[in-house]
Amino acid sequence: MKRTIIYHINAEEDGLTIGQFLKRKKYSGQNLTQLKKQEQGILLNSKPAYVIHKLAEGDTLTINILEEEISEKIPPVPLPVHIVYEDEDLMVLDKPADMPIHPSMKNYENSLANGLAWYFASQNIPFVFRCINRLDRDTTGLTIIAKHMVSGGILSVMAARREISREYLAIVSGTGMPPEGTVDAPLGRKPGSAIERMVDFEHGERAVTHYRVLQEKNGCSLISLHLETGRTHQIRVHMKYLGYPLIGDFLYYPDKTLISRQALHSCRLEFSHPITGQPMVFTSPLPEDMQQVLR
Known part of the structure; x- marks a missing residue:
């Protein structure tokens, strides 16, 4: 993976060292x-x-990123990849x-x-897999992939600082929820x-989820969720x-009458571009299987 990034230094940046400037970025x-290890890196x-x-x-400060290694434990498989955006x-x-x-031990070639x-x-491009917001196997929707070490590092910091806004859509069992609310309840391993x-209020890590009810239909509720933290299985x-579990969730509510997987979809991502700083917003419509539940 090759990438050249060029910065033009302005008056406000005059006097900074290169290291200070790049850390500000x-x-x-x-x-x-x-x-520093790359001959033409800086x-x-x-x-x-x-x-x-x-x-x-x-x-003019030029950064040359050259990555020749690949993710050796990820075999290439001709699977369809739906690209919403790429630069x-x-x-x-x-x-x-x-x-x-x-990939995992039991599912090595379908990821x-x-x-x-x-x-x-x-x-013929070397590629190291760097996923920024990981989704569960049966959760559909938007996910960010970093294409090189610098964007990967910056995006990871942004995720840790909660600078990537994530919205999910879920269908839960039951109706009559308060129109909106916040769940602030720590999570730990069972x-x-x-898995x-x-x-777990005694040993768990803080987890905060904000929700809003969008629709009630067929004994279910369609809700919008914003994550303030990103714990494993947090929404579920x-x-x-x-008291309103996701329908089709094989771990926490294994009733597949209406849908064959957990009804959870990553529908919106909003963040600043890691290199240019430009605002970016991406959306994905509700999948067909979740739409069918509400018809």
Whole structure:
């Protein structure tokens, strides 16, 4: 993966070292270490430079990212990949149901990562898989993929700082919920289970979910959810805790009468571009299987 990023230094940045400037751009310490190891990684006015060099107004700082390694444990498989957006730094994909993000021991060749490995291998582009907002296997919708180490580092920091706004749509069992509300209940592992989570006020990590009811139909409610934190199974456990579990959820409400998988969809992402800073908004419509429940 090759990427060249060019910065033109203005008056406000005059006097900063290259390292200070790049840290203001949210480059991580690891990013700087990796760039220093590359022969042409950092150029100041077309000449190799160190991170301690000072910048002056009118300077041109060039960052050359070269990644030749690949994710060796992710075999390329010709799977369909629905690309909503792609540029030199990131991709936004719309993930279908029944597709995990990563390969696993029992599902080594049917993941989003496998499909992306094929997509880049077919273009002879080395690719390291970096997924920013991971979705459960049967959760559909939008997910962000970083295309190189710098965008990956910046997007990961943005996610940790809650600078990526995520909206989900879910269909829960039951009607009569308060029109909107917030669930602030810590989550922890369920004893005796490797994958299940539970509300645990004694040992759990803080988890906050905001919800709003959009529609009631057929004994179910369509709700919009915004995550303030990103714990494993957060929406699924919080809705069950409220008494309105997601329909079709094999772990927390295994009733597949209306739908064959958990009715959860990542419908909207909003964030600033990690390199340009431009605002970005992406949406994905409600999938057909969830629409059918509401007809």
